[in-house]
Amino acid sequence: DGGITQSPKYLFRKEGQNVTLSCEQNLNHDAMYWYRQDPGQGLRLIYYSQIVNDFQKGDIAEGYSVSREKKESFPLTVTSAQKNPTAFYLCASSAGVSGNTIYFGEGSWLTVV
Amino acid sequence: AQSVAQPEDQVNVAEGNPLTVKCTYSVSGNPYLFWYVQYPNRGLQFLLKYITGDNLVKGSYGFEAEFNKSQTSFHLKKPSALVSDSALYFCAVRDVGSYIPTFGRGTSLIVHP
Numbered sequence: 335d336g337g338i339t340q341s342p343k344y345l346f347r348k349e350g351q352n353v354t355l356s357c358e359q360n361l362n363h364d365a366m367y368w369y370r371q372d373p374g375q376g377l378r379l380i381y382y383s384q385i386v387n388d389f390q391k392g393d394i395a396e397g398y399s400v401s402r403e404k405k406e407s408f409p410l411t412v413t414s415a416q417k418n419p420t421a422f423y424l425c426a427s428s429a430g431v432s433g434n435t436i437y438f439g440e441g442s443w444l445t446v447v
Numbered sequence: 448a449q450s451v452a453q454p455e456d457q458v459n460v461a462e463g464n465p466l467t468v469k470c471t472y473s474v475s476g477n478p479y480l481f482w483y484v485q486y487p488n489r490g491l492q493f494l495l496k497y498i499t500g501d502n503l504v505k506g507s508y509g510f511e512a513e514f515n516k517s518q519t520s521f522h523l524k525k526p527s528a529l530v531s532d533s534a535l536y537f538c539a540v541r542d543v544g545s546y547i548p549t550f551g552r553g554t555s556l557i558v559h560p
Contacts, residue, residue, distance in 0.1 A: 338490075365546060374456075376537070376552040377491075384546055392547075424490055428546075435481065436539075436548060438490035 337361065338439035340425050345444050347412070347419065355410045355442045357425035363437075364430035366408035370394060371422040371441075380423075383408055384430060412444060420446050449474045451540045453551035460528045461559050468523040468554050470512075470538030480521040481539040481548065482512055491537060497521060508532070528558045 338359045347353045359366065368380040379392030383402040397416025402408055408427075412419045425439040451472045460466045472478055479498055483491040495506025502514045512523045523536060535555050541548040 340490075367547075374552070377550040379547065382547060422488075426491075430546070435493050435496055437493060438483075440490045441488070443488070 338425055338427055338437060340423075340439035340442050343440070343442060345442060346447050347444060349446055350414045352411055352413050353444065355412070355423055355425075355444070357408045357410065357439060359406055359408075359425075359427045359439075361427055361429075361437065362405070363427035364405070365428045366402065367426040367428075367436065368392075368398075368400065368408070368410045369424040369426065371424060377424065380410065419444055449478075449540050449542045449545065449549050451538050451549050451551045453536075453538055453554045455554050456552075457555045457557065459557050459559065462530050463527050466525050466528040466532070466556065466558070468536050468538075468556060470521045470523065470551060471519050472521060472538075472540040473519060474540060474542040476543040478521075479541040479543070479548075480512070480514065481541070482506065482510070482521075482523050483537045483539065484508075485535040485537065485553070494523070528556075530558050530560055532556060533558045 341356045365384050367382045369377040378394050380398050381400045383389035389402050399411045423442045426436045428434045428436045481496045482494040485491045495504050497504045497514045505511045510525050535553045537553050538551040539548040
């Protein structure tokens with residue numbers, strides 16, 4: 335099936351640890367995105383990538399890092415520098431041309447314990 | 448600059464009645480407008496979009512939205528609500544030439560039996 339796969343669905347992290355959330359898409363989309371969702375705050379953009387080997391910071395990039403070594407993959411690392419990482423993380427992709435629809439994965443819950 | 452507002456945090460409607468979820472936007476150029484739905488612990492699902500052409504856009508699950516340029520609005524509508532329509536709805540806008548959409552804060556739709 336075509337789509338965007340995020341893993342794991344649920345992840346628990348101890349304070350001081352880095353964790354990586356996986357995002358893979360088989361839609362042949364050029365652009366990929368990471369959003370953070372907190373209750374009542376809508377979606378906030380963490381990072382986005384328009385093309386392989388290139389990515390840009392979004393509105394809340396501090397404490398996060400990404401890589402885009404392959405077109406289909408855009409992993410997000412939540413570092414220990416992120417002060418309040420507990421949230422729902424959404425990966426998305428689009429064909430990259432302005433006006434094209436963004437499609438989302440099923441999301442990953444990260445909880446700091 | 449682009450922005451979008453969803454003025455209602457929650458909309459309540461009885462099953463079988465028509466529903467409207469409001470969205471207004473601001474862009475410097477021509478807008479690309481989107482509606483998404485999110486069920487608990489799931490990613491956002493695309494419902495419909497306006498790029499150009501007819502002001503009335505039809506989408507998935509019987510939803511439609513009307514683009515009103517003079518009022519800068521893009522309200523989501525459905526003639527007859529179902530209990531299963533209860534979810535969180537997001538409006539998004541993207542200015543021409545921008546890769547990055549701006550999402551509203553979301554409106555919780557509750558359909559009562």
